[in-house]
Amino acid sequence: MPDLRKDPISGRWVIISVERGKRPSDFGMRISAKKGGFCAFCEGNERTTPPEILAFRSDGSKPNTPGWTLRVVPNKFPALNIEGNLNRSGEGIFDRMNGVGAHEVIIECPDHNLTMSTMPLKSVEDVLWAFHHRITDLKRDVRLRYVLVFKNEGDEAGATLEHTHSQLIALPIVPQLVEDEIEQAKQYYNYKERCIFCDIIHQERLSKERLISENEDFIALAPFAPRSPFETVILPKRHESSFMPDGKVHLMAQILQKTLKQIDKVLDMPPYNMMIHTSPFKIETNEYYHWHIEILPKLTKIAGFEWGSGFHINPTPPEEAAKFMREAEI
Amino acid sequence: MPDLRKDPISGRWVIISVERGKRPSDFGMRISAKKGGFCAFCEGNERTTPPEILAFRSDGSKPNTPGWTLRVVPNKFPALNIEGNLNRSGEGIFDRMNGVGAHEVIIECPDHNLTMSTMPLKSVEDVLWAFHHRITDLKRDVRLRYVLVFKNEGDEAGATLEHTHSQLIALPIVPQLVEDEIEQAKQYYNYKERCIFCDIIHQERLSKERLISENEDFIALAPFAPRSPFETVILPKRHESSFMPDGKVHLMAQILQKTLKQIDKVLDMPPYNMMIHTSPFKIETNEYYHWHIEILPKLTKIAGFEWGSGFHINPTPPEEAAKFMREAEI
Numbered sequence: 001m002p003d004l005r006k007d008p009i010s011g012r013w014v015i016i017s018v019e020r021g022k023r024p025s026d027f028g029m030r031i032s033a034k035k036g037g038f039c040a041f042c043e044g045n046e047r048t049t050p051p052e053i054l055a056f057r058s059d060g061s062k063p064n065t066p067g068w069t070l071r072v073v074p075n076k077f078p079a080l081n082i083e084g085n086l087n088r089s090g091e092g093i094f095d096r097m098n099g100v101g102a103h104e105v106i107i108e109c110p111d112h113n114l115t116m117s118t119m120p121l122k123s124v125e126d127v128l129w130a131f132h133h134r135i136t137d138l139k140r141d142v143r144l145r146y147v148l149v150f151k152n153e154g155d156e157a158g159a160t161l162e163h164t165h166s167q168l169i170a171l172p173i174v175p176q177l178v179e180d181e182i183e184q185a186k187q188y189y190n191y192k193e194r195c196i197f198c199d200i201i202h203q204e205r206l207s208k209e210r211l212i213s214e215n216e217d218f219i220a221l222a223p224f225a226p227r228s229p230f231e232t233v234i235l236p237k238r239h240e241s242s243f244m245p246d247g248k249v250h251l252m253a254q255i256l257q258k259t260l261k262q263i264d265k266v267l268d269m270p271p272y273n274m275m276i277h278t279s280p281f282k283i284e285t286n287e288y289y290h291w292h293i294e295i296l297p298k299l300t301k302i303a304g305f306e307w308g309s310g311f312h313i314n315p316t317p318p319e320e321a322a323k324f325m326r327e328a329e330i
Numbered sequence: 331m332p333d334l335r336k337d338p339i340s341g342r343w344v345i346i347s348v349e350r351g352k353r354p355s356d357f358g359m360r361i362s363a364k365k366g367g368f369c370a371f372c373e374g375n376e377r378t379t380p381p382e383i384l385a386f387r388s389d390g391s392k393p394n395t396p397g398w399t400l401r402v403v404p405n406k407f408p409a410l411n412i413e414g415n416l417n418r419s420g421e422g423i424f425d426r427m428n429g430v431g432a433h434e435v436i437i438e439c440p441d442h443n444l445t446m447s448t449m450p451l452k453s454v455e456d457v458l459w460a461f462h463h464r465i466t467d468l469k470r471d472v473r474l475r476y477v478l479v480f481k482n483e484g485d486e487a488g489a490t491l492e493h494t495h496s497q498l499i500a501l502p503i504v505p506q507l508v509e510d511e512i513e514q515a516k517q518y519y520n521y522k523e524r525c526i527f528c529d530i531i532h533q534e535r536l537s538k539e540r541l542i543s544e545n546e547d548f549i550a551l552a553p554f555a556p557r558s559p560f561e562t563v564i565l566p567k568r569h570e571s572s573f574m575p576d577g578k579v580h581l582m583a584q585i586l587q588k589t590l591k592q593i594d595k596v597l598d599m600p601p602y603n604m605m606i607h608t609s610p611f612k613i614e615t616n617e618y619y620h621w622h623i624e625i626l627p628k629l630t631k632i633a634g635f636e637w638g639s640g641f642h643i644n645p646t647p648p649e650e651a652a653k654f655m656r657e658a659e660i
Contacts, residue, residue, distance in 0.1 A: 003647070005554055005555035006555055007553060007554065007555035008514065008518070008526060008530070008554075009511050009514055009515065009526060009527070009530075010507065010510055010511055010514065011510060011514055012555065012557070012640065012641075012642070013555070013640075013641050014555040014556065014557060014641065014642050014643075014644055015641060015642070015643045015644065016555075016644050016646075016647050016648075017643050017644065017645050018647065024560075024596045024597050024598075024654055027559070027597060027600065027629045079635070079643045091554075092533045092537075093526070093529055093530060093533055094554045094555075148635060148638050148639050150633070150634030150635050150637075150638050151634055152633045152634050156631075157631075157633060157634070158631040158632070158633025158634070159633075167634070167635070169635055169639075171639070171641075175638070175639030175640055175641055176639070176640040176641075177340065177638065177639055177640035178639070180340055180341060180640075181339050181340055184338065184339055184340065184341055185339065188338070196338060196339060196423070197339070199423055200338070200339075200423060203422045203423055207422075223337060224335055224337065224338075224421075224424045225335035225336055225337035225342065225343070225344040225346075225424075226344065227342070227344060229357070230354075266354045267354050267357060268354075270357065273633060273634035273637050273638075274634060275634050275635075275637055275638030276638075277638065294637075294638065296637055299357045301486075301487075301488040302488070302632055303480070303482045303487060303488025303489075303603055304480030304481055304482045304487070304488065304497070304603035304604060304605050305409070305478060305480050305497070305499055305605075307480075307603050307605055307624075307626055308478050308480050308505070308507065308603075308605030308606075308607065308624070309478050309499075309501070309505030309506070309507055309508070310342065310343075310505055310506040310507035310510075311342075311343050311344065311345060311501075311505055311506075312342070312344045312345070313344075313345045313347050313409045314344055314345065314346050314347065315347050315348075316346075317333070317346050317348065318346075324354055
């Protein structure tokens with residue numbers, strides 16, 4: 001069973017993942033994304049993944065056989081285990097609990113050669129629906145408080161398999177970064193009685209300096225204080241506290257794929273991380289927090305200054321990044 | 331002038347460093363630590379660095395000429411500028427100030443082939459003294475509130491030059507990570523009237539499970555909730571709120587070098603980051619915060635889950651890491 005431990009000084013939680021247990025000698029050979037060769041995520045190889053949790057199959061084919069357009073399977077090397085009790089406990093001054101949670105992989109399409117920016121738009125819509133279905137299902141588990149959906153594209157961004165996929169980790173605690181955002185958003189709301197994200201969208205639509213693109217329902221922006229060059233955030237234009245593709249999945253998929261195409265064009269298919277921030281289960285509907293997608297191209301290295309301060313040094317002003325993105329011919 | 335910007339949602343500060351300004355095409359060629367060839371930090375090449383701020387020269391040689399055992403010079407590509415006013419200002423909902431601060435490089439010894447774990451112990455002592463002298467000097471600048479001392483060893487840890495060196499960045503704001511630690515430590519002190527670090531040291535000396543080494547004045551521990559495999563923290567055993575080598579520089583250098591030798595032995599000279607956390611200038615002497623050195627070997631990748639949650643997944647329990655470190659034959 002993995003161990004969830006809290007650092008009493010920073011308040012940071014850490015997953016000590018014994019299933020992924022590594023001895024010093026394991027660190028010598030760096031694991032790189034598999035290029036070519038056998039792929040467990042390709043059509044026909046369904047038996048080599050753990051049994052599927054969800055699949056989209058329009059042809060009525062059987063589970064764990066070919067015929068799917070999207071599959072969700074448990075991660076073979078999960079950071080957290082779905083079985084067991086939390087057993088919150090102390091060890092003197094320290095706090096820990098069992099690493100209970102879910103770790104799933106969304107295999108976004110059967111074709112090994114496509115990415116989220118080159119797959120059919122319908123597949124991007126399916127991915128968004130799959131996120132929604134899995135979140136809705138995991139919400140029923142009373143031990144869990146949050147689902148973080150994320151995607152690692154490229155070796156440098158932490159992907160260990162090449163075939164296009166996203167992941168989700170369901171957690172028994174709300175992650176600190178989300179808590180921090182909620183806290184700031186709440187303080188702002190208490191003072192202004194307005195959502196801080198709605199106010200940012202309003203200001204950015206007027207100034208246009210950091211605007212990347214928009215459609216009827218969504219907007220893509222370069223944040224005012226981006227952690228890395230070409231960081232991009234996608235938000236629904238009208239206030240919405242939790243991720244929900246209902247009624248507007250097409251426009252959501254459209255702006256997401258457009259943004260990824262722009263990033264691929266401007267930066268020549270860089271590695272990137274993508275994360276969805278949404279409200280925790282317990283406060284699913286609220287006036288102060290606004291769900292969004294964050295995309296972080298992996299272009300700079302996290303070094304001692306960043307580790308020690310929490311500051312980031314970004315060599316590209318977001319106003320310039322937004323301009324490059326707007327002008328990308330895609 | 332670099333720009334210091336605050337993200338209103340996360341509260342995170344970012345340095346937009348125009349001096350390090352990069353266009354998309356610059357990201358293609360990744361800068362790697364220079365191997366071989368001309369080195370600006372080697373003896374004889376003093377004129378190729380900005381003029382030295384501090385140097386240790388026992389032979390009475392002139393500034394910016396050979397004869398030194400340690401040099402401190404401004405970073406040629408500084409993240410912050412020492413000239414100018416802060417000009418705190420708003421831009422609608424956003425907050426910014428000029429990127430005023432210092433960014434200096436400590437060239438730890440003249441020999442290109444040594445590292446902090448192989449240089450003479452006297453050189454490690456000199457490095458610690460240099461940190462102290464520079465902090466003491468920068469403290470006099472009323473615009474500044476904090477100095478973060480750090481070291482990036484190896485390409486993967488963000489080093490761009492091979493010759494052994496540390497850096498410091500002096501900031502007009504206290505970094506968020508330090509603020510968070512201080513806040514937690516204060517809360518603990520208010521409740522218990524004891525320093526949380528002192529209590530941790532006491533508990534870890536009893537259990538010995540995560541103890542790596544100790545001498546009369548210092549202790550090296552694997553933290554209970556380490557962010558990465560083999561993370562190590564070095565603390566003074568008696569309460570001390572700010573970094574100060576006085577009277578015990580020899581024991582400080584000894585445990586630091588021993589720890590680095592153990593890491594090099596166990597992990598075959600891995601890239602690593604080292605950071606010093608000390609009290610901010612304004613609360614230099616206090617009862618609740620305890621200065622320490624953090625060492626983070628760079629063995630895992632920061633991916634979407636970490637970026638989105640602030641959680642870290644660590645595949646090596648600290649109890650095992652501490653055991654490997656204790657048993658390393660150095």
